Amino acid sequence: MNTYLQSFDTDWFKGRLTVTMFLVIAVFLVLILRVFYLQIIEGEKYRQLSQNNCIRLQAINAPRGVIYDRNGMLLVDNRPSFNLSIVLKDARPVEETVRKLAAYTGIPEEGFLETIAQEKATTPSYKPILLQQDIGRDILASVEVHQFDLPGVVVDSQPRRHYMHGNAAHVIGYLGEISPAELKSGQYPDARGGEFVGKFGVEKTAESVLRGKDGGRQVEVNAKGQVIQILKTVAATPGHNIHLTIDHDLQKTTEELLKDKVGAAVALSVDTGEILALASSPAFDQNVFVNGLSQDIWDGLISNPFRPMENKVIQGEYPPASTYKIVTALAGLQEGVIDENTTFFCPGYYRFGDRTFRCWRRGGHGTVKVVEALAVSCDVYFYQVGQRLGVDRLAEYARACGLGAPTSVQMGHESGGLIPTSEWKRRRFKVPWQKGETLSIAIGQGYNLVTPLQMAVLVSAVANGGTLYQPMILKSIAEAGSDTIHETDPVPVGQLPVSPENLELVRKGLWEVVNGKRGTARLARVEGIEILGKTGTAQIVSRKKNDQAWEKKLADHHKPHAWFVAYGKRENIGIGVAVIVEHGEHGSRTAAPIARDIIKAYLMEKDEHEAVAVQQ
Amino acid sequence: MDRRLIKNFDWGLLVLTLLLAGVGLVTLHSAVATDPSPLQRMLYVKQLIWYAVGLGAVFIVLLIDYKTMERWAYAIYGGAIGLLVCVLLFGKFVGGSRRWLELGPVSLQPSEVAKIAVIVLLARYYSRVVKAEGLTLRELFLPFLYVVIPFLLIVQQPDLGTGMVVFLISASMTLFVRIEKRTFLCLLLVAVMVAVPGWTLLKDYQRQRILTFLNPDRDPLGAGYHIIQSKIAIGSGQISGKGMMQGTQNTLSFLPEQHTDFIFSVLAEEWGFAGALVLLLLFMALIIWGLNIAYRCKDIFGKVLSVGVTAMVFWQTVINLGMVMGLMPVVGVPLPLISYGGTSILTIMICIGILLNVSMRRFAID
Numbered sequence A: 001m002n003t004y005l006q007s008f009d010t011d012w013f014k015g016r017l018t019v020t021m022f023l024v025i026a027v028f029l030v031l032i033l034r035v036f037y038l039q040i041i042e043g044e045k046y047r048q049l050s051q052n053n054c055i056r057l058q059a060i061n062a063p064r065g066v067i068y069d070r071n072g073m074l075l076v077d078n079r080p081s082f083n084l085s086i087v088l089k090d091a092r093p094v095e096e097t098v099r100k101l102a103a104y105t106g107i108p109e110e111g112f113l114e115t116i117a118q119e120k121a122t123t124p125s126y127k128p129i130l131l132q133q134d135i136g137r138d139i140l141a142s143v144e145v146h147q148f149d150l151p152g153v154v155v156d157s158q159p160r161r162h163y164m165h166g167n168a169a170h171v172i173g174y175l176g177e178i179s180p181a182e183l184k185s186g187q188y189p190d191a192r193g194g195e196f197v198g199k200f201g202v203e204k205t206a207e208s209v210l211r212g213k214d215g216g217r218q219v220e221v222n223a224k225g226q227v228i229q230i231l232k233t234v235a236a237t238p239g240h241n242i243h244l245t246i247d248h249d250l251q252k253t254t255e256e257l258l259k260d261k262v263g264a265a266v267a268l269s270v271d272t273g274e275i276l277a278l279a280s281s282p283a284f285d286q287n288v289f290v291n292g293l294s295q296d297i298w299d300g301l302i303s304n305p306f307r308p309m310e311n312k313v314i315q316g317e318y319p320p321a322s323t324y325k326i327v328t329a330l331a332g333l334q335e336g337v338i339d340e341n342t343t344f345f346c347p348g349y350y351r352f353g354d355r356t357f358r359c360w361r362r363g364g365h366g367t368v369k370v371v372e373a374l375a376v377s378c379d380v381y382f383y384q385v386g387q388r389l390g391v392d393r394l395a396e397y398a399r400a401c402g403l404g405a406p407t408s409v410q411m412g413h414e415s416g417g418l419i420p421t422s423e424w425k426r427r428r429f430k431v432p433w434q435k436g437e438t439l440s441i442a443i444g445q446g447y448n449l450v451t452p453l454q455m456a457v458l459v460s461a462v463a464n465g466g467t468l469y470q471p472m473i474l475k476s477i478a479e480a481g482s483d484t485i486h487e488t489d490p491v492p493v494g495q496l497p498v499s500p501e502n503l504e505l506v507r508k509g510l511w512e513v514v515n516g517k518r519g520t521a522r523l524a525r526v527e528g529i530e531i532l533g534k535t536g537t538a539q540i541v542s543r544k545k546n547d548q549a550w551e552k553k554l555a556d557h558h559k560p561h562a563w564f565v566a567y568g569k570r571e572n573i574g575i576g577v578a579v580i581v582e583h584g585e586h587g588s589r590t591a592a593p594i595a596r597d598i599i600k601a602y603l604m605e606k607d608e609h610e611a612v613a614v615q616q
Numbered sequence B: 001m002d003r004r005l006i007k008n009f010d011w012g013l014l015v016l017t018l019l020l021a022g023v024g025l026v027t028l029h030s031a032v033a034t035d036p037s038p039l040q041r042m043l044y045v046k047q048l049i050w051y052a053v054g055l056g057a058v059f060i061v062l063l064i065d066y067k068t069m070e071r072w073a074y075a076i077y078g079g080a081i082g083l084l085v086c087v088l089l090f091g092k093f094v095g096g097s098r099r100w101l102e103l104g105p106v107s108l109q110p111s112e113v114a115k116i117a118v119i120v121l122l123a124r125y126y127s128r129v130v131k132a133e134g135l136t137l138r139e140l141f142l143p144f145l146y147v148v149i150p151f152l153l154i155v156q157q158p159d160l161g162t163g164m165v166v167f168l169i170s171a172s173m174t175l176f177v178r179i180e181k182r183t184f185l186c187l188l189l190v191a192v193m194v195a196v197p198g199w200t201l202l203k204d205y206q207r208q209r210i211l212t213f214l215n216p217d218r219d220p221l222g223a224g225y226h227i228i229q230s231k232i233a234i235g236s237g238q239i240s241g242k243g244m245m246q247g248t249q250n251t252l253s254f255l256p257e258q259h260t261d262f263i264f265s266v267l268a269e270e271w272g273f274a275g276a277l278v279l280l281l282l283f284m285a286l287i288i289w290g291l292n293i294a295y296r297c298k299d300i301f302g303k304v305l306s307v308g309v310t311a312m313v314f315w316q317t318v319i320n321l322g323m324v325m326g327l328m329p330v331v332g333v334p335l336p337l338i339s340y341g342g343t344s345i346l347t348i349m350i351c352i353g354i355l356l357n358v359s360m361r362r363f364a365i366d
Helices: A010-041 A043-051 A094-105 A109-120 A137-145 A180-185 A201-205 A248-258 A286-290 A295-303 A321-335 A370-376 A379-389 A391-400 A422-429 A435-442 A452-464 A500-515 A587-615 B003-007 B011-032 B043-063 B066-071 B073-090 B110-129 B138-156 B160-177 B181-201 B204-214 B223-236 B263-296 B300-324 B342-360
Strands: A055-060 A074-086 A129-135 A153-163 A175-177 A196-198 A215-221 A227-234 A241-244 A263-269 A275-281 A344-346 A349-352 A355-358 A366-368 A467-469 A474-478 A485-487 A492-495 A530-538 A561-570 A573-581 B092-094 B097-103 B106-108
Touching: A010 A043, A010 B223, A010 B263, A010 B300, A043 B223, A055 A227, A055 B223, A074 A094, A074 A137, A094 A109, A094 A129, A094 A137, A109 A129, A129 A137, A137 A153, A153 A286, A175 A286, A196 A201, A215 B223, A248 A263, A248 A275, A248 A587, A263 A452, A263 A587, A275 A587, A321 A370, A321 A379, A321 A391, A321 A435, A321 A452, A321 A500, A321 A530, A321 A561, A321 A587, A344 A379, A349 A379, A349 A435, A355 A379, A355 A435, A366 A370, A370 A379, A370 A500, A379 A391, A379 A435, A391 A422, A391 A435, A452 A467, A452 A500, A452 A530, A452 A561, A452 A573, A500 A530, A530 A587, A561 A587, A573 A587, B011 B043, B011 B263, B011 B342, B043 B342, B066 B073, B066 B110, B066 B300, B066 B342, B073 B097, B073 B110, B073 B138, B106 B110, B110 B138, B110 B160, B110 B300, B110 B342, B138 B160, B160 B300, B223 B263, B223 B300, B263 B300, B263 B342, B300 B342
Parallel strands: none
Antiparallel strands: A055 A215, A074 A129, A074 A153, A175 A196, A215 A227, A241 A474, A263 A275, A263 A573, A344 A366, A349 A355, A467 A492, A474 A485, A530 A561, A561 A573, B092 B097, B097 B106
16 A cells, blocks of 8 residues: 555645635735735825935934043044035036036036046936035035026035144044945944044044944935935934043143154053053144045155154054163062162173173262162163073063053054063074073163053052053043943053062162262252153164165164153152153153153143132 | 656646746846846846756756655755755855855855755655644644754844745644644744743844834835835836836836845836736736645645645745835845746745646556
């Protein structure tokens, strides 16, 4: 018997199939009725709507969040800008309309026709073709006045980023048109081609906060392309406003102090890690980027040997030079290889093996203890501390002080610097570590590289009793359309690996640097403020030859970089500063006065701020 | 092949299929005629090749007795699941989802294979347990597993449209073989018990998404706009249409995906109510024809299999048409035999092949 011959009653199935067929017919009846309704009953209405393709979408741009400084001063806002476009379908006859448009605006028609010829193939005729961006008010006015004569010509307003003071370019960054790679990356889910997104600085790192969500409307237009009815609107969601930790006045002062110099300066609030000012010189004009950057300007920025597009505070990697002696002193004291009373004699040089290591002071410093060694920046003293510690032990302390790794400040493209170890050298150069190299490392030369920001974090930790804070640039986020404010909390990331007593010894040394009789930075003294710091003079080992045109300007390119890291305190307010001036020669002469003025500006004028705050 | 089989060949079904293919070709030609890309304008030639490939597939399906499929049901199902897993692991990302598996020069959509595999396996299972009183809850456990595994894999891709079609086909087959009234009520209760707390547990944006899915009007810049444009296209066709290649909505590319999901709108605009009615009646005839094959088939596996395959054609047609007419949520399901797309045509042609197969072997068992 065939297994497929089932005994089950086929009539039962026939009944169910009949019911199913009726259900199917019923569903199709509904579909037919729907088509009948759309085509016969409502057909006339839809025919008319289809005639001009009347229902169109218009975008509503979401305003991007604006940026304030820590005191509520507006740094970046959006200004309205007007773009001139043409909808070919509505502009017929196109040639005549373009001729009139050229006459009214005074812009040559050739440019318009060229743009139209280019875009025509890929743009549907009902979509606007952009003719001119950011037209001036006079052109806007004449287009508006002659609107009846210019069918299909559309002016739409678009918010454009405006950087109000031209300060803090490296902190704030700028916007630029989204690149194909960024579109593909999936990091900008709402962005379409041609839109502006953050490209640099906070504009980039806080993109998701600042960026709003565009809305749009469905509109009905007449044959001339004019809106006769708004059908549906989806409101745009504005982006959140942000407050930076930057103090605009201090920022301005800092930038002025660095003017005509190549270098960087950064100031932190020692108890929170907030960045009060951050300047990298030379800087660039942010507004150029949003108003249309020409290839020439861009090439100029990129080929400038002083690297204006580099944020030297976080991207510049420099030998720390004598500022590194803070680390060597900390490590030596904490490891017990020296104590408060350990003395070394400095005749102006130190013999190690068959090599002679020089002290920066040819005549030598005589017999010095650690505090004095810091004050006079005695190389011979620290050669011997380094020798007793060994490179790897010293590197451990340097890392614990926050060097050799990015600080994770929210600014992007941060460099980590370099703290060498014997293992690192073996891996990198396939040769063992030479004991003599440790001596160079101990005074901050050799392979050591740090960023100014890392040094500022370190000196702030010395100031606040040992806590390393992650530097902070976003103070708070003010939610758009509500009063909710999200404050950013300070992020402690570590402790200096040192006992309070030993930290106090190092501080004594730094105090002597500025205030002592033999201190290297007596220029940095200010009446009424306690300033402590350390100078540094970073030798330039080698430098790439630049092209001829710049040779002259780079006449001093062999001069050492000048460092000064310091902190100032007044009552309960503390500010930590790191300054580097490229080829500035001596830290004491070029960098120290800049740091001093930054500290002074902040702590002296702080009184006024406070007074204002109290009044409010 | 047996001469008796040739004598019993179901010419009517083949003619219906070819008529629909013809309508599809003409509409597609019109839909892409004004495309700026010359390659796109030649799309209907590619479609013609796919129809030919589809007919080849029909022929191959005819050679194998459908009863062999019953024996191979688990193997087919296992293979389909394997392909679904592969596509999640190695599939090509297109527009944020992984649906395509690249096999040398050919790309394959495993979810299409899965549809047929589920139909065959359910037909095998139900043909063995079916009884007049209806199925009990316990008897529904296995089919639940059969469906839920490929369903979850397809939703992972994510391809909600196809997932929904798999679910609807399975539900139709299950209801067709009948389940106990008690079981039915029980399932209903479970559904409510899952849905109500589930809804409150969802995050707000997820709820918004579901509401927008159910009512495209809530998204006037996206799906809602497409549906409005589609309704304008259909409605503006009025009684006799604007004439071939005269559709303005289409030519100005107001319609999204006018050659795939929204192809009915193009047809309705250019051929009017007359054309739309003809197409709807052709589809209805095709579906009734499929059910009639089940009606005349003598064995239960053949009956349930025919119902399942017909259910697939039915649901894809209804979901697509309902969407473009603004009656249903916006789901990306192509219109069988009409929309452009090789995989879709091949799958439907295989279904037609199965129906022809069952139809011509209806006397073979005597």
